[in-house]
Amino acid sequence: MDSRLTHLEANIVKYAAEISRGNPCCVLFLLDQSGSMGDPWGGETPGKKADGVADIINRWLQNLCIKCAKEEGVRDYFHVGVIGYGAQVGPAFGGNLAGRELAPVSEIATNPARVENRTKKVSDGAGGLVEQSVKFPVWFDPQANGGTPMCQALGEARRLALSWVVDKYPTCFPPIVINITDGESTDGDPSAAAEAVRSVATSDGEVLLFNLHVSSNQSAPVTFPANDAGLPDQFARLLFSMSSPLPGHMAAAARQEGHQVGDGARGFGFNADAVATIKFLDVGTRPSNLR
Amino acid sequence: MRVSLNSYWTPKAGNQDDEYEDAFAPDSQPAPDAGAYRFAVADGATEASYSRSWAELLVHGAVDGTLDLTDPSSLSALQREWDARVAPLSLPWFAEEKARQGAYAALVVLELRDTPTRHWRASAVGDSCLFHLRAGNLQTSYPMRHAADFGISPYLIGSRCVGREVAERLEAPASDAWEPGDEFLLMSDALACWFLTETEAGRCPAESIAHLADPNNSTPFREWVESLRQSHNLRNDDTTLLRIAATQ
Numbered sequence: 001m002d003s004r005l006t007h008l009e010a011n012i013v014k015y016a017a018e019i020s021r022g023n024p025c026c027v028l029f030l031l032d033q034s035g036s037m038g039d040p041w042g043g044e045t046p047g048k049k050a051d052g053v054a055d056i057i058n059r060w061l062q063n064l065c066i067k068c069a070k071e072e073g074v075r076d077y078f079h080v081g082v083i084g085y086g087a088q089v090g091p092a093f094g095g096n097l098a099g100r101e102l103a104p105v106s107e108i109a110t111n112p113a114r115v116e117n118r119t120k121k122v123s124d125g126a127g128g129l130v131e132q133s134v135k136f137p138v139w140f141d142p143q144a145n146g147g148t149p150m151c152q153a154l155g156e157a158r159r160l161a162l163s164w165v166v167d168k169y170p171t172c173f174p175p176i177v178i179n180i181t182d183g184e185s186t187d188g189d190p191s192a193a194a195e196a197v198r199s200v201a202t203s204d205g206e207v208l209l210f211n212l213h214v215s216s217n218q219s220a221p222v223t224f225p226a227n228d229a230g231l232p233d234q235f236a237r238l239l240f241s242m243s244s245p246l247p248g249h250m251a252a253a254a255r256q257e258g259h260q261v262g263d264g265a266r267g268f269g270f271n272a273d274a275v276a277t278i279k280f281l282d283v284g285t286r287p288s289n290l291r
Numbered sequence: 292m293r294v295s296l297n298s299y300w301t302p303k304a305g306n307q308d309d310e311y312e313d314a315f316a317p318d319s320q321p322a323p324d325a326g327a328y329r330f331a332v333a334d335g336a337t338e339a340s341y342s343r344s345w346a347e348l349l350v351h352g353a354v355d356g357t358l359d360l361t362d363p364s365s366l367s368a369l370q371r372e373w374d375a376r377v378a379p380l381s382l383p384w385f386a387e388e389k390a391r392q393g394a395y396a397a398l399v400v401l402e403l404r405d406t407p408t409r410h411w412r413a414s415a416v417g418d419s420c421l422f423h424l425r426a427g428n429l430q431t432s433y434p435m436r437h438a439a440d441f442g443i444s445p446y447l448i449g450s451r452c453v454g455r456e457v458a459e460r461l462e463a464p465a466s467d468a469w470e471p472g473d474e475f476l477l478m479s480d481a482l483a484c485w486f487l488t489e490t491e492a493g494r495c496p497a498e499s500i501a502h503l504a505d506p507n508n509s510t511p512f513r514e515w516v517e518s519l520r521q522s523h524n525l526r527n528d529d530t531t532l533l534r535i536a537a538t539q
Contacts, residue, residue, distance in 0.1 A: 069389040
């Protein structure tokens with residue numbers, strides 16, 4: 001009987017729940033805002049790591065709002081939070097959303113802290129480039145001071161995920177937690193806190209905890225490894241061990257993006273530059289089944 | 292030549308009727324002895340906005356002859372019409388960007404003629420399908436031939452794409468002779484995938500579909516679709532079926 005149960009359990013498809021307005025998905029960013037995030041990103045990425053990562057998440061939020069927009073308005077397929085950790089640990093949204101731990105995407109769309117006018121170079125259709133003014137909504141600003149209280153941030157993530165799952169959506173696609181950091185935890189070994197996050201589960205699977213290490217190092221980024229054999233140090237191996245395996249549809253998306261993704265690949269990136277960070281977020285937040 | 296049409300549709304479970312983004316045409320019984328009849332089903336993409344409007348333009352264009360998929364330049368007039376519907380709207384930043392990206396839809400078109408000979412012709416872009424049945428047996432499956440052919444991201448006709456792209460992705464048109472009593476089924480992708488899965492398993496899905504049109508049938512289409520969804524045999528998607536019977 002036991003073996004039959006095990007066999008049946010093994011055949012239950014996880015990470016396949018439909019994401020809908022009635023059963024939305026929670027995406028939570030844990031964003032390292034320690035002093036070292038004020039260092040240059042280096043390589044071909046100008047500016048500080050904190051500025052670059054803030055731009056990338058603001059643009060990700062912008063794209064999410066567009067993705068969820070329909071004729072009648074924005075459909076709340078997702079609720080999103082950004083928890084910063086550095087000198088303080090807490091919600092990072094500015095403007096009307098200040099203090100909000102999670103906000104539905106319709107509220108995010110209509111409440112940027114401000115809309116900046118930026119320029120981007122686009123093709124002029126004759127082989128040249130011209131500058132074009134584009135609107136750039138900003139929901140939160142970069143910060144870089146203090147230590148790296150990763151354990152505390154993971155504790156916040158567990159609290160929010162637990163409340164989401166137990167109080168609201170026990171059958172939803174599991175919450176996705178993306179931890180973006182450039183350094184080692186300064187409030188202890190985060191392994192147990194990470195395990196506590198991953199142990200929160202809906203009927204569709206455990207919370208997905210993905211870790212992305214951003215770096216000024218010029219070494220090539222390592223993304224979605226299946227084991228820790230090629231990782232350079234103890235710190236990288238620690239973040240790898242904290243990371244969830246990629247569900248099948250995300251692994252397929254990563255392969256489609258040109259990543260070498262083996263069986264058992266984890267949602268982990270090391271030495272990421274701006275391009276690798278954007279690709280990582282694209283894969284790690286890819287819905288499998290949006291209604 | 293006489294042709295009878297049964298049309299069925301339902302939105303995704305959990306959505307309202309006005310959120311249905313497939314489209315079909317015609318929506319009434321064709322007049323007898325017209326010599327030529329056209330039918331179309333389009334499946335508007337959930338990820339885009341104003342998809343229903345685009346899907347409706349495509350099916351009506353295909354049926355009234357404005358659109359000929361083998362001549363992609365005929366798309367331009369429909370694209371201008373879609374743009375004219377969307378452009379005057381005052382939209383917030385996210386909706387404006389979404390509309391700028393355009394709407395997308397799959398389309399399958401069937402034309403039946405009885406002159407000079409009884410023949411049919413079909414064209415398609417994407418994964419909406421035609422099945423030609425004779426005495427309940429599947430003669431032709433177009434453009435998808437196997438359940439495994441259904442991918443997550445089929446090529447779709449864009450309201451802002453250039454005709455050349457559509458020409459490159461147009462499935463090779465299919466054609467054949469028809470005989471009185473033949474049936475043609477046009478379906479959007481979820482039901483078409485179910486139909487091929489059942490066929491490959493050695494079952495006869497055409498019988499279930501024929502039963503829908505039986506006057507003694509007590510299970511309406513929506514109830515039947517819901518039971519297939521509940522048993523995980525049908526993906527939760529907008530679902531459309533046209534059943535066309537050529538009787539003489």
